[in-house]
Amino acid sequence: MIVCLAGPAAPRIGTVAFAQSLGAGQGAPPPAVVVEKVKVQQVRSPARFTARVEAIEAVDIRARVTGFLQAVMFSDGQAVKTGDMLFEIDPRELDASVASARAQVTRAEATRKSAERALARTRDLFARNTVSRAALDDAQAAFDIAAADVQVAEASLHKAELNLSYARIAAPISGTIGRATFTVGNLVGPDSGSLARIVSLDPIRVSFAITEGLLVTLRQKGAGGSAIDPNALQLSLHLANGTAYGEPGQIEFVENEVDPQTGTVAARAIFANPHHILIPGQFVTLSVEERNVPDLPVVPQAAVLQDREGRFVYLLGPDNTVSQRRIDTGARVGSGWAVTTGLSGGEQIIVQGIQRLADGMTVQPSEGQPVGGGT
Template sequence: MLPSLKKSVVLVIGAAAMLAACGKPEGEAAGAAGGGMPPAEVTVVTAQAGSAALTRDLSGRITAVRTAEVRARVDGILEKRLFNEGGEVKAGESLFKIDSRVLEANAATAKAALVKAKSSVLIARQTADRYRQLVGEQGVSRQEFDQAEAQLKQSEAEMAAAEAEVRRSSVDLEYASVQAPISGRIGRALVSEGALLSKSSGTALATIEQINSVYVDFSQSGADLLRLKQLAKVGKLKQASLPVDLLLEDGTPYAHAGKLLFAEQTIDPATGTVTLRAEFPNPDHLLLPGMFATVRVAQGAMDATVRVPQKAIVSSPQGQLVYIVGSDNKVAPVPVKTGGFSGTDWIILSGLKGGERVMIDGIQKVRPGAVVSPVDAAAAKSAPIASAPAKK
């Protein structure tokens, strides 16, 4: 009997508790259950309205503004390297020394030949002058006089050839000291001491590059150029002189703005692209020839546009859309149509008017119609980070 009595008491107490809970107000019941979840916190930005530069990110390769290959211009044995590999050199600075003994002998031979040619000219001139007087007195024949005149001209020609040979041998002797054709940074030596250098093949010795400023060559499709021209024709795109920006291989922006130098006037039939070139200052030599980079080039200005960050755009099977937070802090999806980039932002052609609070973070945590707690991205970025409490 005792166990049955205990069961009856437990059932009566449970029923009384249920009746008491049902008799409480709804708010009190919810509070007893622990309360509802707070609104999800999301990051928002304000859609910016106004004019914007239409930009395009294009891949390019960096090249030096000037490149000079240092090559051998005379035959000989390389005796010495006179520069530090990877260092800066000045135009006219001696870089290599070639064995000059054979070249010195050639120069001496040429000078001796010139002295001999001058002596021949002197004798021929004296003979011609003497015959000129004698031919009038019938002392020599006209034929002998003509031969003397011809011999003088021949001797003068030989002397001119000897003078040219002296100059050539002198130039060859100067080439024994290989000098830098331009100022810049020189790479490694391509030959070592003792190597036989050839004038005919032009043995490569080193390369000098000027990189205080650099070129970036990049390509754009012909279809894009045609689209831009059509937008400009109907007045939707204004031509403007805007700077060119550069993104490094790791995605970080380069500190110095560049300028667009030219665009080729022909389309490459193999790739369907046109080549463009921009120039960037490189005072710290951060940009090196051969590196890949992304050029962000402004292709014109558009009026009455709306811009939002790339993270705000959500792609779906139905198209692109953004989530906006209304004045009641409720989330609503809005279909939009994009029209290219302006820096890191999308240009919105339709769907937004500007001034809307657009979600850029926390989109995956909410559903349409949900109430959220919006945090402005600019305010969150500028808010000071609370310092950690000191340890006791």
């Protein structure tokens, strides 16, 4: 039995024609067939995935000190750079804390110097046997305590100065800032939540999941099963409105484990986003294909037959005789098959009338409709 592969899901079933035994002895004309020249073309078979856009960097801006919001220094949706000032909290109370801490340092320094002088006098008197060892020990302890108090005061001053610096909140990353959740005059602090959110939009990340079968194929085509070469793949996006995204992408990361529940592997790609068309949370269709697309012969599906030994086509010889040619097919290309082995391009194959053929039969070829009817 021979199967005619007219379509991927509904093959036509025919029998091998014994036309030569039927027509040769009765003087019947050779059967009419339609032939077509095998064309060679680039065979693209991209794998498509539903992917989600993510920001590479995202930061929630929060207040680190408590105070009344004095200024908001940006517009909602504005592009900001690292170091740009965003908010200012009323610094007067924090200034006062710095001044108080600085005074404590001065006071502690004075106490330490007094204790140092007292210790020096006590050592001199002890050398003259005028005071006891206990008095010397007490003077040494007083000096040590005074020196420690200086360190405590200096630490308090540093903390007060640090808190004062937190009154002006700058952008930690470059990106686009959202709306301010608090306006001038509101009391904000560490428990107030996010004051605004910054997301980086250029470049941007696209996350997706690939099947383990495709991952194995990509690794086999790469460096003998090792990491995937990102330069060997071509990535493109289609947006929700059906248009193609103009910037190419590159694989950034492929997870090192397969999710046993889904049979997929998490992966990420990076795309340039200079016009901010892509935004975090957006769904897109990602196409992944080899960058160096092979040129392969392509034959119509209707010309391909299959039996127990595999797939084959009928070729037209120079004397209008047909011969069977075994082929291996690859990806679907429109209404045809890409042929990986068996054809090189330029051959004349039978595309109509194939069910009446046998190897070595003489036919009447034409490139239009066959003489006397269809298939």
